[in-house]
Amino acid sequence: MHRLFLPAPLSGASLALNEQALRHVRALRLREGDEVAVFNGEGGQWRARLLPAQRVELLEFDPVERELGREVELAVGMPANERMDWLVEKATELGAAALAPLMSTRGVLRLQGERAQRRLAHWRGVAIAACEQCGRNRLPQLREVATLQAWLHALPPAAGQARCLLAAPRGDTAPVQAFASWAAALEPAQPVLALSGPEGGLDEAEIDAALSAGFVPLSLGRRTLRAETAPLALLAALAALGGPPA
DSSP: OOEEEOOSOOOSSEEEOOHHHHHHHHHHTOOTTOEEEEEOSBSOEEEEEEETTTEEEEEEEEOOOOOOSSOEEEEEEOOSTTHHHHHHHHHHHHTOSEEEEEEOTTOSOOOOHHHHHHHHHHHHHHHHHHHHHHOOSBOOEEOOOEEHHHHHHHSOGGGTTSEEEESSOOTTTSOOEEHHHHHHTOOTTOOEEEEEOOTTOOOHHHHHHHHHTTOEEEEOOSSOOOTTTHHHHHHHHHHTTOOOOO
C-alpha cells in the first residue's frame, strides 16, 4: 500500500490533500478509489481511500509503530553537498529519533539565518520521503543548525540519561573502547547520543570539549569511515542490538 504524509491532525471523515501529497499521488498515478496509508509523523497510520476533489477518506486507524527499541540521536558535523541529504535519508530509514546538524572548525558547510532554515526545510522533506518509503510513522526531529560549541554548552549535565559516544577516538589522551564493550553496558531502551565529525574530523579542542561533556570515544574498527558513513554505521550497530521496538 502506498503511503502519504499529511501534517494536519488526522481526524474527521475526510481530509484535503496538500500540494506535496498531491504531487506524490500524481507521480504514483493513483486514482479515485485507490487505498493508501496516511500518517502525520506522530505515530500510527490510517488506512484511507482517495476521493474526488483532491481529498482522502479515513477508514481505519492502525497504531503500528516501526521505531527502534531505544531513542538514538545523531549529532553530526555536516558533510557538504548532497552527502548531508543522503545522511538524513538513511538515518531516517535506520530509525534515528533526532538529528542535530552541527558546524565545526573543520567543516565545510556553513549555514546561518534564512539559509539554515531553508536547508532544514529541505532536510525535513527528505526525511518525510524516507518515512513514506520505509514505513516509519514518526518523523525524526531535526534540531536547529548550531555550532558544536553551542550545542555542547546547551546539553544537560552528562547529556541527561543518555549514553554518549564519540565517533572520533583519540587514543593518546583517552582510552578508546571497542563498540561491543561499550554497548554491553547499555540498559534496555536506554537512549543514546552519538557525536561524529565532518570530513576533516573534529579538532583537538572539540574532542576535549566532547570528552569533558561526558562523551566516550569509541572505535568501530581499523578502517577510516567517511563523515556520512560513521554515524550511520553507529546507528546500524545500535539497531542490531535489538530490544523491544517502540
